[in-house]
Amino acid sequence: MNISRTEFANCKTLIKHKEEVEEVEKKMEIEIRRGPWTVEEDMKLVSYISLHGEGRWNSLSRSAGLNRTGKSCRLRWLNYLRPDIRRGDISLQEQFIILELHSRWGNRWSKIAQHLPGRTDNEIKNYWRTRVQKHAKLLKCDVNSKQFKDTIKHLWMPRLVERIASTQNVTFKPNHYSPENSSVATATSSTSSSESMASSFYGGDQVEYGTLDPNGGNWFNGGDAFETLWSFDELNKWLLQ
DNA sequence: AACAGTCCCAACCGCGAATGA
DNA sequence: CTCATTCGCGGTTGGGACTGT
Numbered sequence: 208m209n210i211s212r213t214e215f216a217n218c219k220t221l222i223k224h225k226e227e228v229e230e231v232e233k234k235m236e237i238e239i240r241r242g243p244w245t246v247e248e249d250m251k252l253v254s255y256i257s258l259h260g261e262g263r264w265n266s267l268s269r270s271a272g273l274n275r276t277g278k279s280c281r282l283r284w285l286n287y288l289r290p291d292i293r294r295g296d297i298s299l300q301e302q303f304i305i306l307e308l309h310s311r312w313g314n315r316w317s318k319i320a321q322h323l324p325g326r327t328d329n330e331i332k333n334y335w336r337t338r339v340q341k342h343a344k345l346l347k348c349d350v351n352s353k354q355f356k357d358t359i360k361h362l363w364m365p366r367l368v369e370r371i372a373s374t375q376n377v378t379f380k381p382n383h384y385s386p387e388n389s390s391v392a393t394a395t396s397s398t399s400s401s402e403s404m405a406s407s408f409y410g411g412d413q414v415e416y417g418t419l420d421p422n423g424g425n426w427f428n429g430g431d432a433f434e435t436l437w438s439f440d441e442l443n444k445w446l447l448q
Numbered sequence: 449a450a451c452a453g454t455c456c457c458a459a460c461c462g463c464g465a466a467t468g469a
Numbered sequence: 470c471t472c473a474t475t476c477g478c479g480g481t482t483g484g485g486a487c488t489g490t
Contacts, residue, residue: 241460242483265475277475282459285477317478332479333457341455 240274244283248273252280253288286327293325297334299374303367305331306339306359 240248255271261284264277273280286292297305301323308319314335316328323331339359343350346358 243458263475276460278461278477279459281476286458314479328478329458336480337456 239276241279244287248275249283249288252284256284256288282329286329291325292327297326297330299367299371301326302334303364303371305334306364306367309335309339310356310360 251271251273255267259267259270261267261281264281266277268275268277268280271280275283304322305319308322312318314332316332316335320326320328320331340350343352343355346355348355
């Protein structure tokens with residue numbers, strides 16, 4: 208390949224320049240913070256978003272003076288700093304909806320989270336992994352197996368209904384949670400055995416749970432762990448039937 | 449009190465979809 | 470249409486908190 212002295216010099220300059228750019232980029236990469244967020248970082252993010260709104264996370268991160276990736280900022284805001292985040296235990300009603308919607312949609316956490324105001328997809332995912340999958344593991348069955356799904360449908364969910372009704376001192380009316388028509392849930396259209404089991408708890412004053420209002424009374428109160436719903440022996444006995 | 453094992457959750461990663469130049 | 474960038478989702482992990490011995 209023939210190349211003039213000038214062209215060669217130009218190439219050398221270009222390469223040198225490229226190396227310098229890479230070096231700066233490498234330096235910047237090192238300065239990107241990872242790991243737990245500090246109070247100062249949280250404050251920077253919250254005050255910036257309150258002034259300018261969310262979105263455009265990469266530029267937001269730079270403008271807010273945060274040495275974080277845009278992704279990291281987005282996650283911190285959505286899962287922790289948003290003002291409408293609900294904290295605390297997952298209530299019985301929320302557990303019921305999670306089980307119901309998971310049976311319908313599988314691991315579509317963000318979709319499920321849309322029906323639980325104030326709860327994040329991450330929180331629901333963590334709940335599923337730590338609580339539900341733990342039970343599957345204890346029972347030595349796959350979390351996606353028909354056996355385990357049946358346990359949820361025929362034992363777990365009716366138990367939840369029972370517990371909800373007793374804690375609220377009224378009859379809980381679960382029906383099928385209907386995200387498409389979330390204003391009212393009716394029991395009469397129920398056909399599955401899960402629902403018919405659940406329907407045995409109907410009667411008297413009914414609680415509709417179609418409208419999910421985080422401020423709506425005792426709907427979300429109480430975070431009874433489902434472990435209290437039955438003993439492991441009882442669950443095993445049921446599985447062996 | 450000390451240690452080991454387990455639980456839980458915040459945060460990261462990879463990937464595909466959406467968007468814009 | 471192509472390519473680069475950004476966004477959002479689901480899976481995974483690190484480490485602090487908790488519990489049992």
